[in-house]
Amino acid sequence: MLEVQQIACATVAAVRAGRNLNVVLAEQRARHPQLTSQQLGAVNDLSYGTLRFGFQLDCILAELLNKPMQDADLRWLLLIALYQLEHTRAAPYAIVDHAVRSAAALGHAHAGGLVNAVLRNFLRKREEVLAKAKHSDVGRFAFPQWWIARLCTQYPQHYAAMLEACNTHPPLTLRVNCRRSTVADYLAELARHDIAAAQTGAWAVRIQHPVAVERLPGFSAGVVSVQDAAAQFAAPLLDAQNGMRVLDACAAPGGKTTHLLERAELDLVAVDSDASRLARVQQNLDRLQLKATLVAADVQALGSWWDGRPFERILADVPCTASGVVRRHPDIKWLRRAVDIARFATQQRAMLEALWQVLASGGKLLYATCSVFDEENTRQIDDFLARHADARRLPLSEAVSTNGIPEGQLLPDNEHDGFFYALLQKI
Ligand SMILES: C[S@@+](CC[C@H](N)C(=O)[O-])C[C@H]1O[C@@H](n2cnc3c(N)ncnc32)[C@H](O)[C@@H]1O
Structure with a gap:
């Protein structure tokens, strides 16, 4: 457990410094070939879990310290140990003992007493400390305050259940x-x-x-x-029929590309700006024995890839904050800033403008995000419709039902991730 704690500590610290969790975990696997698959699983669990509950664990830690912890490594080590004490079945004495030894291994032998005292104090006063930590929204929901405030404004009836669903293990x-x-x-x-x-x-x-x-x-x-159940709505909603010319504008890794092709014989062009991710589309096509034309390009730069023939169907599964899939990627809680929403919305707007030019008259474009923030979703589409007299929004099927929330917005729950769909037709 000692080595596992230390590797998890380095992993979450790297995420905190701005790096992607999966990339860091892949590097850790390469750097530590001696780890067994069980140990690798434990590193994953500690890293994912500590990032998932980190905002709450930080509030717990604040209750246990007299003054804020200045050293970042020690702070992460304590958060990892608190995660283990609260969310795993490892023996508490072993967790505390290993945390003290990990502190020494990280060059903080002098802090062993503090680590020991903080963790034992938590074990002694767990109920009281948890209750105090949960007084704040951040301590209750384990999300950044700006995120909670936004969802509370947007979904006053649903935000608590949504945030709780986003802290569960994804199906x-x-x-x-x-x-x-x-x-x-x-x-x-x-x-x-x-x-x-x-x-x-x-x-x-x-x-x-x-x-x-x-x-x-x-x-x-x-x-x-x-493929998540919410993502599985895309292909049926786009309703691509045999023989149609279809564009999948942001295709990688190909989950929706392959779904479209399973359902009909299509002349499908799959574009993605990330060539390495596009390679995964090809792997998925090969596994499923399907065919598409793959193009590595910025889809907005029409001159670089478009042959001038319009598409009857377009899937625009655009880059977004991914706020609807945060339970699969808990590093997003730490990597996103409130200002990122406007940045993504600007990019999405530009993509929609470009894609509208390549849609055939009478054709349909399905706009999709895995976000729950309305700037990327309903507001984006309302603004688009206000700018384009030749666009109308089509109703979605009953399956994507909405209960007092904006049309097309799926909230994360036990069944599926958070997603948004809007179907537009060129008239
Ligand atoms: C949400 S993911 C797509 C997921 C995919 N549709 C699926 O179901 O597997 C968004 C994709 O957009 C790609 N992307 C971002 N900017 C792009 C651009 N300007 N042109 C084309 N693709 C872009 C990213 O590389 C990323 O793979």
């Missing part, structure tokens, strides 16, 4: 390839492999206890793909 949801199987048949196949699962959408199956994808029957043969 593992699969999309059954409609060319290869049915939900009923695949559920039966899972049952034969002792994997408990249930249907959670037209073609969506949720696995009860997440397993490695290699263990999923038929995965490598393309019978299923991993």
